[in-house]
Amino acid sequence: MKRRDFLKACMMCGAATSLGISNKAWGAGSFEGYPDGMGVLVDLTRCVGCRSCEAACNKEQNLPAPQVPFDDKSVFEEKRRPTEAAYTVVNKFDDKQGGGPVYRKVQCNHCNEPACLTSCFVNAYTKTKEGAVIYNPKICVGCRNCMIACPFNVPGYSYSSAFNPVVKKCIFCYDTRLKNGKPPACVEICPQEVLTFGHRNELIKVGHERIRETPDKYVDHIYGEKEVGGTGWLYLSGVTFDRVGFDTTLGNDPIISNVKEFLGTVPMVLSIWPALFTGFHLLSTRNKDHSDHGDSHSEQEDPKP
Amino acid sequence: MYSVRNWLISGVVMLALVSAPTIGRGANVPDSINIDPLAKLYEKVKFNHAKHISLIKDCAECHHHTTGTQVQEKNCVRCHKNSEAKKTVACRSCHAATPFSAEVLRAKESDRWLYHQDKPGLKGAYHQSCIGCHEKGKGPTGCKECHALTKAGEELYRTGEFAPRPAPGSGKHGGH
């Protein structure tokens, strides 16, 4: 084949492959979060398992009716997780070491660098400046990569819907409350004020101050202060966190850090491979007639009879 | 000329005068309080104040230093060793009904000299104070033991007449 044709083809293919493949990895590691970002400090020593937060969330987000009433405590017999019909659940853990049972509220943690957001290939998730991680069900394709990526196993999916299944999770009551500066429904209804709403930076100080003033009451750690890059929902606990269903092996790097190693090789491959393999080609066909290798096929043509 | 009878009468009168303030103060203390500033999902609470006074005796357990008695907690004594009584001792005079509204948050965060940044709101103060003690002693700890649900409350909690009907033959088909 003619060299000119080959170069033309290379440029065409190179241009075609580099279209749209702009993989920008997010800056991480020293990202401190959004300065106006709100958060919630969850103090597990105060929770009594009344499930009012579940009831309030159900009403606020127009969720389907539950299978049992919200004041039914029998649900604590098994560990639940957020689903398409329940954006937040409370689980009960027996603390054998002398205290009574410990209750723990589970919901989306609204991370600073959400794994769901970084894994979505249609950019359906947004981290708003108020701190909420919300999503756009209108462009969700249903790949469920966000459910794989979330280290807290939070997003639920409406598998039962045939024509409009979408991801469902806590959105910090963004549309109805947070946008207007109001606290989410669960915070407002909690009788024990387990949930303290405020700016995330302030809440970290509040949390450390609580630990300082009553050191016997709390484990000296705010879960979510640094885990996976920092989360908007922070937890204080009186027992070690692994005993109340927290994953303590997560580390402080946001999930995107794991992926960056691969994403960094993409531009390298895109730029080096063409020259590398063209070089191989030239080297391996060095002593052979260049015009031959394509033509043995192209000569099998049918001349018109 | 002062007979023993006169001494006795004046002694009793003096005793009565001395103890008048104390009894008088006790007379201002209500025996029963209807706690209802936040009543919406639950009925108001009929709080037996007199019983709690005779059980707890120390006003500071619930009212901090506002009644004039001093608090014992280490964290409070640091600053409130000799704090005075306040004009109102009701919880709602210091604990905000909506602690997380934008205005309250803004006020709290703009006043950098405000020490009690972590003050609970009114609902939290009630429950933490009551339940905190009841769990240690023998008081009621269930929600409905202190206040019954209103209609709105029953609707929110999907209980009573709003309880969900069991779905017919609901299987775990593709469920979570």
Add this chain to the structure above:
Amino acid sequence: MKRYKAQGIDIVDSMHKASGAKKWTLKEKLFLGLTPQQYIAQALRNPFNWILAVIFAVGLPIIAGRFLFGLSWVTHSSCDYPWGLFLGFGLFGMVPLSSSGFQLGTTCEVFGRHDFEPIERLALLNGLLGYFFAVCFLLVDLGQPWRLPYPMVVAFGPAAVLFLVAWHVATYLSVQIAEVSVAFFEWIGFPVGKRAVRKIVLGLTVAGIILSTLHQGALGALFTYAPGKVHPLWYSASFQWLHFFVSSIPGGLCMVIVVSTIASKTMSWRCDDRFRNNLDKLTIALAKGASMGLATYLTIKLIGIAHDNKWAYLATGWGAWYAVEMIGGVVLPLILFAVAIRNNKVGLVRFSAVLTVVGVVLNRLNTSMFTFNWKLSEREIPHWREIVICITLYAIYITVYRFILARLPILYTWKTADETVPVTEKQAGYLALERAKPEPVGTYCSRIEESIPATHYTTRKE
């Protein structure tokens, strides 16, 4: 079909009918040169078609049901286990086996090893169909499959690895369609198209290598989003994408060995001399390539364990399963390949290739399903309808594969007008061809008129 050929019926393998200067019509080409009655008769006689009929009768309504009733009707996918067999087997399993396209394309066009040409088109078709059906599996799995073009045109999430996969698979499918279109243009008689594609084939091949490297690796990188959820023996923070890319090399080559074995045994009527005579030698050559891939893969896997100091996991139950996958799918094939290549045993190579293919698919299933969420106490067992849909889609894949192999010049060479001659002893001549001696190995500048000895055709007299 063998019966028809023995009877001397003319099967389509060139533009013109044997008996005259007339060209085959498209309809005749579709029916392979048989009459419709003959075609249906041979189809009904084939027992494999009966099995396919049963599979389709059960499976096609269930596929329709998946779209009518939603995913919960056909899967046990939950919020903890979002991905099931459709992705685990259909996408993650089939894609590495379809890497044969870029590998044989590179071998022939970039490295200039034209001795692989007899099998090149089969490898290209294998790649194209594998990717195409992987996308079909994806369409069945996606919650809203009609939104599949969204990452191309509606909303971009370029930081997501899946974005790269989507774009690359779409682009690579186009590249592969172009590469296979050469055979298609030959078949329908459109030489202009064929010439155009041949001109850019080097660029297409290099583009294919780039795209394949990245998306084979990207499918592995998808699991770096869930570092704690995949068992540490199958997960490597730094090398996950390399594991997937390197294992796709033996996967694709061995899949070609397997498919060529099946084709040469079940469709021997379609294979021409060039294919048949070169197949054994090429099988051994492919095995050499696969061995190198397997050896590299084994090394990288061991480095992955050493890098994060995970040796302790080998002593657990999961470690035993890992040993089964590695020994059965990598070490044993390596040894068998070595023995077979040294002693020129093609049968052993084929057996070892099957082991390798199973090993690669098992690795993908382990990473995406079996060891996923290994820390949770409950495992998800796939729904029976999910298994049925997988079998049905795979049966459709086999059917389409067979359909194309029977028609397009992939297992045989398309004869041009220079060779097909209107002579009356045509049928005798063809039968004589079948009994002829095996041809010497084609040189890299083989031309058709050189591979058919001059005695077997006469020149056309105007």
